Amino acid sequence: xxxxxxxxxxxxxxxxxxxxxxAATPPATAQDTKTALIRELMAITNSMxxxxxxHAVVSQKMIDMVLGRQPGIxxxxxxxxxxxxxxxxxxxxxxxxxxxxxxxxxxxxxxxxGGLVEFYKTPLGKKVIQQxxxxxxxxxxxxxxxxxxxxxxxxxxxxxKARELGVNL
Numbered sequence: 001x002x003x004x005x006x007x008x009x010x011x012x013x014x015x016x017x018x019x020x021x022x023a024a025t026p027p028a029t030a031q032d033t034k035t036a037l038i039r040e041l042m043a044i045t046n047s048m049x050x051x052x053x054x055h056a057v058v059s060q061k062m063i064d065m066v067l068g069r070q071p072g073i074x075x076x077x078x079x080x081x082x083x084x085x086x087x088x089x090x091x092x093x094x095x096x097x098x099x100x101x102x103x104x105x106x107x108x109x110x111x112x113x114g115g116l117v118e119f120y121k122t123p124l125g126k127k128v129i130q131q132x133x134x135x136x137x138x139x140x141x142x143x144x145x146x147x148x149x150x151x152x153x154x155x156x157x158x159x160x161k162a163r164e165l166g167v168n169l
Contacts, residue, residue, distance in 0.1 A: 040117050051093065059085045059089070
């Protein structure tokens with residue numbers, strides 16, 4: 001009977017301790033669930049790859065700038081500088097990830113994010129993910145060229161109008 005009583009007391013203590021720990025652990029909030037869905041969406045759509053692509057472009061521009069200022073810089077020093085650039089982008093990646101999560105959270109409800117996750121798991125969604133980098137690159141290239149053409153024409157119109165108004169620009 002003594003052994004049974006000790007086992008029973010241990011069981012009561014274990015149940016009590018487990019209950020206390022469960023009560024002390026905060027339940028997952030709606031925000032936690034939403035954030036998890038956003039992270040899933042970002043993973044499915046490879047959205048952080050854009051940050052990686054931006055990192056590559058910016059890194060190369062920085063190296064080109066160094067080479068422009070110091071054309072005779074040694075390969076060893078240049079490699080050391082590249083390592084610093086890579087390290088900074090790697091160490092700062094969390095900043096952009098957090099910002100993207102916040103942007104999605106402000107602009108979409110949890111249900112909408114869930115819908116996006118489901119969509120991107122479909123064949124059409126997967127095609128969108130696959131084609132989006134090429135579509136974005138083509139759109140950006142067109143947008144830059146268009147902006148230059150329109151900017152030039154707008155500049156000419158402004159110059160003409162200014163002359164009509166007696167202003168010499």
